[in-house]
Amino acid sequence: MLSLKKYLTEGLLQFTILLSLIGVRVDVDTYLTSQLPPLREIILGPSSAYTQTQFHNLRNTLDGYGIHPKSIDLDNYFTARRLLSQVRALDRFQVPTTEVNAWLVHRDPEGSVSGSQPSSGLALESSSGLQDVTGPDNGVRESEPEQGLSEDLEDLGAVAPPVSGDLTKEAMEVNTSGGETLYSGPPGDALSTSYSLAPSTAINQNVSLHQASLGSCSQDFSLFSPEVESLPPAASSPVLLPLVPSNSTSLNATFSPGGLAGLFFPPQLNGTANDTAGPELPDPLGGLLDEAMLDEISLMDLAIEEGFNPAQASRLEEEFDSDSGLSLDSSHSPSSLSGSEGSSSSASSASSASSSASSASSSTSSSFSEEGAVGYSSDSETLDLEEAEGAVGYQPEYSKFCRMSYQDPSQLSCLPYLEHVGHNHTYNLAPSALDAADLPPAGGLKRGGKEKQADFLEKQMSRDEHRARAMKIPFTNDKIINLPVEEFNELLSKYQLSEAQLGLIRDIRRRGKNKMAAQNCRRRKLDTILNLERAVEDLRRDKARLLREKADSLRSLRQMKQKVQSLYQEVFGRLRDENGRPYSPSQYALQYAGDGSVLLIPRAMAEQQAHARRQERKPKERRK
DNA sequence: AAGCATTGTCATAGT
DNA sequence: TGACTATGACAATGC
Numbered sequence: 001m002l003s004l005k006k007y008l009t010e011g012l013l014q015f016t017i018l019l020s021l022i023g024v025r026v027d028v029d030t031y032l033t034s035q036l037p038p039l040r041e042i043i044l045g046p047s048s049a050y051t052q053t054q055f056h057n058l059r060n061t062l063d064g065y066g067i068h069p070k071s072i073d074l075d076n077y078f079t080a081r082r083l084l085s086q087v088r089a090l091d092r093f094q095v096p097t098t099e100v101n102a103w104l105v106h107r108d109p110e111g112s113v114s115g116s117q118p119s120s121g122l123a124l125e126s127s128s129g130l131q132d133v134t135g136p137d138n139g140v141r142e143s144e145p146e147q148g149l150s151e152d153l154e155d156l157g158a159v160a161p162p163v164s165g166d167l168t169k170e171a172m173e174v175n176t177s178g179g180e181t182l183y184s185g186p187p188g189d190a191l192s193t194s195y196s197l198a199p200s201t202a203i204n205q206n207v208s209l210h211q212a213s214l215g216s217c218s219q220d221f222s223l224f225s226p227e228v229e230s231l232p233p234a235a236s237s238p239v240l241l242p243l244v245p246s247n248s249t250s251l252n253a254t255f256s257p258g259g260l261a262g263l264f265f266p267p268q269l270n271g272t273a274n275d276t277a278g279p280e281l282p283d284p285l286g287g288l289l290d291e292a293m294l295d296e297i298s299l300m301d302l303a304i305e306e307g308f309n310p311a312q313a314s315r316l317e318e319e320f321d322s323d324s325g326l327s328l329d330s331s332h333s334p335s336s337l338s339g340s341e342g343s344s345s346s347a348s349s350a351s352s353a354s355s356s357a358s359s360a361s362s363s364t365s366s367s368f369s370e371e372g373a374v375g376y377s378s379d380s381e382t383l384d385l386e387e388a389e390g391a392v393g394y395q396p397e398y399s400k401f402c403r404m405s406y407q408d409p410s411q412l413s414c415l416p417y418l419e420h421v422g423h424n425h426t427y428n429l430a431p432s433a434l435d436a437a438d439l440p441p442a443g444g445l446k447r448g449g450k451e452k453q454a455d456f457l458e459k460q461m462s463r464d465e466h467r468a469r470a471m472k473i474p475f476t477n478d479k480i481i482n483l484p485v486e487e488f489n490e491l492l493s494k495y496q497l498s499e500a501q502l503g504l505i506r507d508i509r510r511r512g513k514n515k516m517a518a519q520n521c522r523r524r525k526l527d528t529i530l531n532l533e534r535a536v537e538d539l540r541r542d543k544a545r546l547l548r549e550k551a552d553s554l555r556s557l558r559q560m561k562q563k564v565q566s567l568y569q570e571v572f573g574r575l576r577d578e579n580g581r582p583y584s585p586s587q588y589a590l591q592y593a594g595d596g597s598v599l600l601i602p603r604a605m606a607e608q609q610a611h612a613r614r615q616e617r618k619p620k621e622r623r624k
Numbered sequence: 625a626a627g628c629a630t631t632g633t634c635a636t637a638g639t
Numbered sequence: 640t641g642a643c644t645a646t647g648a649c650a651a652t653g654c
Contacts, residue, residue: 463632485642513643515632521646522631 464508471504473497480505481512575600 461469465477473480474495483491492505572590575583589606591599 510643511633514634514645517644518632518646520644524645 464511467504468508471501473501473505473508477508477512480508481516571598 462477468477468480475491479491480488488509492502497505568590572585572588573582577583583600585603587603588600589603591601591606591609593599
């Protein structure tokens with residue numbers, strides 16, 4: 001039995017370790033407690049410590065402590081919840097949504113201006129389109145830049161109203177009569193995240209401007225319709241670029257691998273453009289992305305503060321993509337965990353097995369010789385119970401025993417030389433098993449074997465059993481301990497017992513119950529430790545997962561910003577003034593508006609607005 | 625022999 | 640108030 005138990009215990013643990021190594025978590029307790037009761041009993045022993053006294057204690061559940069207010073499960077639950085939330089809060093990373101709406105200008109072939117056809121025209125909304133490109137899992141939304149863009153629009157409205165003319169500070173005049181009106185299309189219609197060719201014109205009369213026109217580059221830029229090429233020169237700046245949304249062409253279609261490559265690596269602009277707006281585009285995104293960049297910087301700062309960097313993230317990702325279940329901390333590797341669990345489990349099994357002895361005792365004969373918990377026996381050389389009593393502070397009883405047990409000469413030795421009470425720690429095993437293991441084969445000494453067996457059984461008796469026997473208690477310790485109080489009192493009433501006997505019986509009952517309570521308590525303690533270990537492991541995994549997600553989000557954010565920058569350069573490089581010349585990036589900049597429109601404004605104005613936004617932000621940050 | 629693990633027991637607080 | 644449980648602390652014992 002012992003070897004079987006050890007074999008099963010170790011085998012189960014090894015199997016669990018193997019499963020954990022391949023990423024499968026196994027809750028041994030689950031199997032032991034609910035799914036495989038026989039296995040549990042083999043390994044841990046019958047859970048008598050949980051159930052023995054439960055038939056008269058309705059408070060306890062089958063597990064003995066499942067719903068008790070003091071249940072460690074409650075502690076574990078709340079502790080785990082708290083720790084989990086704390087860890088998650090530590091690494092909480094919320095990537096704000098990004099919605100960049102850009103509307104490319106196109107020309108009304110008839111020179112008319114209309115804002116009522118948003119579906120026609122060239123949509124350049126990247127809010128979800130970029131997410132599509134980066135994939136749904138890596139979709140990153142960043143609301144702050146969008147908010148910043150809205151601020152851009154507001155600022156622009158305050159400083160240089162982009163629509164309906166009336167633009168002050170120089171060359172802000174808006175000409176609505178021309179055919180090169182620019183349109184600020186409604187972004188809401190941008191169901192498609194697409195770049196598309198505008199089959200027709202959608203020009204908002206209110207926002208038409210003449211300062212921008214599309215050059216003849218459209219033949220090599222599929223984003224622009226041929227119609228746009230023939231836009232007459234515009235007159236002044238800033239220009240409001242109508243980039244009309246359309247759902248006719250998906251972003252994925254337009255951003256074919258080549259197209260995406262073009263976005264990531266902007267195509268060289270034509271010679272004219274390169275002359276003025278070429279690679280040396282000064283701060284191409286200008287104030288458009290500064291907010292976003294600031295966000296990223298702050299994100300990176302945060303990451304650095306947390307001891308986390310993208311390289312780490314990549315490494316983490318590689319590590320955890322394998323989902324090996326290995327924790328970051330080598331000291332908490334599955335092996336170590338399993339080791340601790342193994343030791344704990346073995347300890348638990350030992351304590352449980354002790355209870356199994358108690359339970360086994362319950363099923364044994366009620367005769368005196370067979371009664372009670374098998375186990376804690378006196379040493380064979382020290383049959384003196386009273387001396388043992390004295391050794392553990394039972395002096396009053398000790399004297400009684402000396403008086404009461406004299407009838408048995410073998411137990412009369414109230415002598416100092418029998419001080420040592422041998423503890424047999426195999427008491428948690430059934431005597432039969434011990435007999436089979438320890439006794440010699442039944443072939444030889446039959447009579448001697450029986451005597452040894454009797455001696456052995458006597459050794460297995462607990463001290464209280466010896467005391468009860470010495471006091472001639474007429475019922476078993478098992479009954480004394482486990483009977484409900486009413487039946488217990490009824491039992492006592494059936495016998496004429498001396499005060500000494502009654503006192504012993506009460507002590508036996510008290511000690512027996514406390515013994516099981518102690519076993520129960522220790523088992524719970526072990527379970528608590530194991531659960532905490534599991535909780536720690538879970539938290540470690542959660543933290544690693546959050547870090548990995550954070551790395552993914554940062555990566556997606558970077559990619560998206562690169563795309564936006566490339567798009568900016570694409571668009572800006574193809575803008576032409578009234579003379580067909582490209583705009584100088586040192587003098588002009590594109591600015592996104594919250595409604596999805598794109599404005600071409602003087603760079604000084606853009607920088608001024610960006611500066612104003614920064615000034616606005618500072619007090620807010622200080623407040624934080 | 626020291627150290628550790630296990631178990632029984634007591635005292636005490638709480639139910 | 641008694642019975643019972645839970646648990647910290649201590650001691651005994653075996654390894």
